[in-house]
Amino acid sequence: MLKSIDVLIGLTVIMLALSMGVTVITQFMITVLNSRGRHLRRGLIDLLRLIDPALTGPTGRAIATTVLTHPLVSATGRRLGSVVHREEFTKLLLHLASGDDKRLGEDARGVLKKALEANGVSNPAAMLKNIRTVALQLEAASPELAADVRHSLAILQEAPSDYVAKVNSWFDQTIDRVAQRFGSSTRAITFVAAFLVAATLQVDTLMLVNRLSADDRMREAFLAQGRSMQATAPAEAPGAGSADTAIDRRYLAFLAEYGVITVPRTRDDWVEGWGKVNVFGVLVTGLLLSMGAPFWYNSLGRLLQLRSALAVKDDQQRAERQGAPTVGGATAKPSRLPGERGVLPGGG
Numbered sequence: 001m002l003k004s005i006d007v008l009i010g011l012t013v014i015m016l017a018l019s020m021g022v023t024v025i026t027q028f029m030i031t032v033l034n035s036r037g038r039h040l041r042r043g044l045i046d047l048l049r050l051i052d053p054a055l056t057g058p059t060g061r062a063i064a065t066t067v068l069t070h071p072l073v074s075a076t077g078r079r080l081g082s083v084v085h086r087e088e089f090t091k092l093l094l095h096l097a098s099g100d101d102k103r104l105g106e107d108a109r110g111v112l113k114k115a116l117e118a119n120g121v122s123n124p125a126a127m128l129k130n131i132r133t134v135a136l137q138l139e140a141a142s143p144e145l146a147a148d149v150r151h152s153l154a155i156l157q158e159a160p161s162d163y164v165a166k167v168n169s170w171f172d173q174t175i176d177r178v179a180q181r182f183g184s185s186t187r188a189i190t191f192v193a194a195f196l197v198a199a200t201l202q203v204d205t206l207m208l209v210n211r212l213s214a215d216d217r218m219r220e221a222f223l224a225q226g227r228s229m230q231a232t233a234p235a236e237a238p239g240a241g242s243a244d245t246a247i248d249r250r251y252l253a254f255l256a257e258y259g260v261i262t263v264p265r266t267r268d269d270w271v272e273g274w275g276k277v278n279v280f281g282v283l284v285t286g287l288l289l290s291m292g293a294p295f296w297y298n299s300l301g302r303l304l305q306l307r308s309a310l311a312v313k314d315d316q317q318r319a320e321r322q323g324a325p326t327v328g329g330a331t332a333k334p335s336r337l338p339g340e341r342g343v344l345p346g347g348g
Helices: 002-033 035-051 057-068 086-098 106-118 124-141 147-158 162-201 205-214 216-230 244-257 267-273 279-289 293-322
Strands: none
Touching: 002 035, 002 162, 002 205, 002 216, 002 244, 002 279, 002 293, 035 057, 035 162, 057 086, 057 106, 086 106, 086 124, 086 147, 086 162, 124 147, 162 279, 205 216, 205 279, 216 244, 216 293
């Protein structure tokens, strides 16, 4: 039983180390593609359509893009921002409709202004000024209130319109749909990255299981490495931040030392490597890696706890087999049967 657990622990260590690499690739792709910002823009376009049907197509896209590239939302002013709050969105639309922000084209601004007028906002500039004034008064009167609470109260007091009612009613649901779509796209990217790592390094799960089953030294080494990974402080755990790169390199060097991964130097080496692995085993590796580093980190902890419990139970059973049962703290000597050496038949 312990051998089977050790094999699972060794396999989990391998998957955890490689999953960290998959996580790095996934985060890199999300950043390069600006996935969060793109999904948020799509959500805001849907919200603008709900506010007024005129805010669709290129107009809605232009307005959503201008909102997400605003200096208050975007870190660079060029890339789409990944977070926008309800109060920010409400005031930014008023700001764009007032004409103070020249980044939005005149045609789109005109459509936005008419849409706001149709929803009870006749003078966006004056309404925005009143909101700021009331927010300042609330800060002076109740400084303990959070900033979002002050601005929300100011909007409700100075902009009681169908526009604000629609934004307040549909904003949270829209952001929930954005989160769902972003999560689905992230899982798809993780899936592709997992198979990319498995195919590039040609990691065969079936072969690894056979090696771990046959090599006692390898199992002991991976068991020790698993305990070291589990004992890692939370700040150094997978996905913690700046320390990830150094940790990943250390773990990958450990895998390379035992021949688990081999980086092909040329295309011919990579093609030749497929003759030494089972394609089905590589596909299994891709599926396992797609589960993510957190899954394997938690699995490693549970397997190590299970192994500790089984090891204690195994030691107790071994002691019972090797030693005699104890009675009242003293070892009880087993009685001899008649005919054994030193015992005369008939009790003589």
